[in-house]
Amino acid sequence: MAKKKDAVDIAAQQRAQEQAEVEQAFLTGINTLRDLIAPSSLEFHSGYFRLGTKYGQTIYVYGYPRQLYTGWASPILNADEVLDVSMFIYPVETEIVMKNLRRKVTQLEADLSINNEKGRTRDPALEAALNDAEELRDQLQLGAEKFFRFGLYLTIYADSLDELNFVRSKVETMLGQQMLFS
Template identity: 45%
Template sequence: MEGIAEIEPLKITDIIAPPSIEVIQNYLKIGEKLAKSFFIFSYPRYLSTGWLSPIINLGTPMDISFFVHPIETAMILKKLRKKVTEVQAEIMETEEKGLVRNPVLETAYRDIEALRDKLQTAQEKMFDFGLYLTAYGNTEKELNEVETILRSILEGRLIFIKPALYQQKKGFVSSSPYGLDQLQVHTSMNTGPLSSVFPFVSFDLSSIEGG
């Protein structure tokens, strides 16, 4: 008689894992749910405190993660020195040609010099900052509606997002609690603007399940 094959006991990963994952160019299908990942690629000159709060309070199933990578001060000072020289040269060229002054160049020059002073006195530090969002829905229409809302909220603050086209898997992993920055979409920020992201909390945030 042939022996009955032993059945391996179920593992916790077998229980919590979705039945299937399908990777599509602009979203993932995880079981019966759809997930779409986004990244922020552009910020304004000034960020107001708590600018992320409207996103956190949306009440839409969503994962948000951000990564803060320190930049060596010596390296950034070298780059800023080169940049301020370029801007100063453009300003001088404009003056020599007798053209109307360029407020954009003058503002850039003042901003760079102010940042250099703060970095040299250790009042500020520089970081590469990446922020990723993954929204969930039952249909593509739901995901598109969430994307429209996100764009409306953020673009009103001159903050711009893009879906992670052809990188949805990396976007999903990057916004999950693995601590893995696979998208690698960063913006250089000093301490002041970066602090406007915090605190990463909401008094209105709650869970229907009570978690």
């Protein structure tokens, strides 16, 4: 009986040892989840950041044309560069927008009046801004329009600082062609 129990113990030990060896071989051949998610290092500098061995920079788009058309972001999204695109869209309460538009219309009308008094030539951009603001106020008042804040951030990556600067100028050129200011 003792021989049978010893044989069972030896077999169990061998199976446990084989299992441990297989598990060890498996673990040495794969990355852990943390290895896949977390970078090896992260450094922040004033104009760029470094993520492991890659350099990166985030570009914020702050100015947009009067109207955007279908496919306006296509050149940027289809660029042959490594980049992350983040778009944030959130609604703004109509009362807040109306208050700001009232202030903006007053400012634009004052600017037009000052330009007229000083005998300056008419400014089509100023007149268009005033007309747009008035039209938006009317549409908001009727409930036909809703106002949203929009944030567009592009994060570009490169293997060196020189390449990062080249990619940034290329992306900013594409943005400029779409009348987007960054």
